Amino acid sequence: MTSLSRERLYLGGAWVPPDSAERIEVENPYTEEVIGHVPAGTAEDVNLAVSAARQAFDDWAGLAAAERGAALDRLHGALATRAGEIARVVGLELGTPLKIAQVVQAGLPLTVLRGYADLAAAGTAEETIGNSLIAREPIGVVGAITPWNYPLHQVVAKVGAALAAGCTVVLKPSELTPLVAYLLADAAEEAGLPAGVLNIVTGTGAVVGAAIAGHPNVDMVSFTGSTATGRAISHAAADRIAKVSLELGGKSANVILEDADLAKAVKVGVGNAFLNSGQTCTAWTRMLVHRSVYDEAVELAAKTASGYTLGDPFDAGTRLGPLASATQRDRVRGFVERAQGRLVAGGPDAPLPATGHFVAATVFADVHPDSELAQEEIFGPVLSIIPFGDDDEAVTIANNSKYGLAGAVWGGDEHALAVARRIRTGAVDVNGGSFNPFAPFGGYKQSGIGRELGRYGLEEFQQVKAIQR
Numbered sequence: 453m454t455s456l457s458r459e460r461l462y463l464g465g466a467w468v469p470p471d472s473a474e475r476i477e478v479e480n481p482y483t484e485e486v487i488g489h490v491p492a493g494t495a496e497d498v499n500l501a502v503s504a505a506r507q508a509f510d511d512w513a514g515l516a517a518a519e520r521g522a523a524l525d526r527l528h529g530a531l532a533t534r535a536g537e538i539a540r541v542v543g544l545e546l547g548t549p550l551k552i553a554q555v556v557q558a559g560l561p562l563t564v565l566r567g568y569a570d571l572a573a574a575g576t577a578e579e580t581i582g583n584s585l586i587a588r589e590p591i592g593v594v595g596a597i598t599p600w601n602y603p604l605h606q607v608v609a610k611v612g613a614a615l616a617a618g619c620t621v622v623l624k625p626s627e628l629t630p631l632v633a634y635l636l637a638d639a640a641e642e643a644g645l646p647a648g649v650l651n652i653v654t655g656t657g658a659v660v661g662a663a664i665a666g667h668p669n670v671d672m673v674s675f676t677g678s679t680a681t682g683r684a685i686s687h688a689a690a691d692r693i694a695k696v697s698l699e700l701g702g703k704s705a706n707v708i709l710e711d712a713d714l715a716k717a718v719k720v721g722v723g724n725a726f727l728n729s730g731q732t733c734t735a736w737t738r739m740l741v742h743r744s745v746y747d748e749a750v751e752l753a754a755k756t757a758s759g760y761t762l763g764d765p766f767d768a769g770t771r772l773g774p775l776a777s778a779t780q781r782d783r784v785r786g787f788v789e790r791a792q793g794r795l796v797a798g799g800p801d802a803p804l805p806a807t808g809h810f811v812a813a814t815v816f817a818d819v820h821p822d823s824e825l826a827q828e829e830i831f832g833p834v835l836s837i838i839p840f841g842d843d844d845e846a847v848t849i850a851n852n853s854k855y856g857l858a859g860a861v862w863g864g865d866e867h868a869l870a871v872a873r874r875i876r877t878g879a880v881d882v883n884g885g886s887f888n889p890f891a892p893f894g895g896y897k898q899s900g901i902g903r904e905l906g907r908y909g910l911e912e913f914q915q916v917k918a919i920q921r
Contacts, residue, residue: 456488456541458630461497461654462637464504465647471496476627476654481547481774482765482808490630493655498622498663501651505593505620506669508648513590513618521573523645524615528565530639535562538604538635543765545629546603547773547808548728550766556728557632561608564889564905568612571910583921588914590618591695592671595664597657597685598633599677600626600776601731601831606699607633609893609904610674611650617913622670623652624661628776630654657681665689672697672913676733679829679855679898697902697912699733699894701829702857705850706736707871709843709863710744713883717862718752720884722835724860726760726813729773730833731780733899734858734879738819738826739837740846746839750796750817753837757797760813760833762805774808775832781809784832793819793836821849829855847874856896860884878903 456478460467470491477486491497512520531538538561539553548557576588596610603626614621625633633652640650653660661681665673665688675685676699689696706721708714724736741749763770775781788811789800798814811832819826819836826836840846850859851874860881861868872880878895881887892908894900902912 456544456631458488458490458634458654461491461493461501462634462640462650462652463497463501464507464651465641465645468500470494476630476656478545478628478631479777480544481776484807484809487544488631490634490654493624493653493660495659495663497653497655498660498667501622501653502593502667502669504648504651505622508646509590509593509620512615512620512646512649515618517575518573520616520618521569523643524565524569524572524612526643527639527645528562528569530642531565531636532562534635534639535559538632541632541635542603542629545631546600546776547765549770549773551768552728553765557602557604560889561605564605565608565612567890567906568616568910571907572616576914581918585919585921587917587919588911589917591913591915592619593669594619594621594913595667595670595673596621596623597661597664597673597675597677598623598625600628601728601733603629604632604636606676607636609909610676611636613904613909614674614913615649617910619672619913620649621651622664623650624657624664625652625654627654627656661685662688666691668692670694674912675699682900697904698900699902699904700898700900701855702733702735702895702899703738703827703829703853703855704734704736704858704860704877705738705740705853705875706860707846707850707862707875708739708741708745708749709846709861709867709871710742711864711867712745712862714745714749715752716884718749719756721860722753722756722815725835726757726772726833729775729811730784731776731831733829736858736860737830737835738850739835740840740849741837742846743839743841750837753815753835754796757813757815757835762810762812772813772833774810776809778809780831781811784811784830784834787825787828787830787832788814788834791816791825792823793817793825798833821852827853843871847871851876854897855899857894857899
């Protein structure tokens with residue numbers, strides 16, 4: 453295989469040699485082979501990136517809305533021509549099955565960026581309150597720190613919104629999946645994005661992420677990842693009173709009421725829990741089922757899970773790819789081995805491919821709502837099924853979590869909607885309502901601060917000014 457290595461950083465509109473000769477290896481989690489490497493950026497690289505972003509800010513912020521929209525439109529066009537390569541690269545560095553990578557890992561960020569190009573072109577309307585003119589202005593230089601599980605979507609959700617708002621960006625992609633971010637840099641160069649508007653520094657969170665979070669000239673840090681890391685970033689930003697936007701963990705409940713379409717609710721619920729090998733913050737990893745249909749739901753879930761074929765992400769028959777790394781695989785296996793519940797599918801002894809960081813599609817029934825399995829974010833293909841007796845108990849169990857990111861309710865339309873309103877999460881799908889990439893996305897409690905996507909996501913990167921007249 454041709455190496456996917458990249459030797460330079462994208463700073464100030466140019467490909468710049470990194471400060472250090474150190475490199476980070478990028479592994480294919482299916483073959484367990486190194487497929488390339490990227491620079492291990494340093495604090496000095498971050499300094500250069502922030503300086504370039506600061507220098508570019510006034511001109512970019514001062515552009516007319518139509519001009520900024522046109523620039524993002526060109527970026528979208530250049531990225532769209534790379535859609536096939538995006539899916540391929542994500543399949544190689546993350547292990548997402550190709551069919552899913554084409555739709556989600558490549559298609560979704562293009563949809564999101566298209567939306568931000570349109571929002572940028574439309575501009576932000578001013579409003580009047582009494583004798584005050586209310587204006588919105590870009591917050592400044594944004595540090596974007598993104599995760600490995602949706603390595604382009606999470607980048608575009610931040611970068612697209614920040615650029616549309618008139619901000620400039622220093623981006624640190626995950627060191628596990630940095631290669632697809634280079635395709636965005638290639639597209640930015642092709643689109644003629646002004647120098648310094650987008651800067652990319654690869655490296656570890658401990659070095660590059662920390663340098664961005666604590667940098668005195670970064671006006672806002674937007675982070676997606678673990679709650680523990682989000683807490684550390686909040687502390688670093690708080691020392692200099694900088695704004696943070698955090699999209700963190702989840703432990704979402706899929707509530708199946710007694711009047712639900714059971715077969716559909718279970719099938720869709722299992723698919724949601726196992727999407728991207730369970731490496732999804734919004735995954736419905738707790739299936740709450742009314743006792744009157746509980747035994748049937750368990751049987752259906754086990755049967756559905758058994759159809760998730762593990763294997764090569766580029767094989768059309770593969771439904772479940774590997775986990776992102778050996779570390780992640782071992783972490784998930786630990787949860788499975790410690791689990792207290794009735795194993796009905798998969799488990800620690802299920803057969804696995806000869807190579808790759810795999811965990812079988814696993815389902816536990818009779819899980820206690822307070823157990824580790826029901827409380828901790830596992831981030832792998834592990835589903836817990838929990839019975840309940842009535843709506844009140846279902847809501848109590850669903851809300852019994854330190855997280856509040858997403859969830860679902862299935863039942864008669866008005867019944868399901870009434871229960872959905874009582875669940876303390878940033879998003880709830882009712883009877884299979886589809887994901888809306890233009891609606892606000894974010895969580896309650898330890899699932900985060902702020903919102904991404906659409907107009908609400910753009911407004912996170914703006915300051916509000918009152919001008920009295």
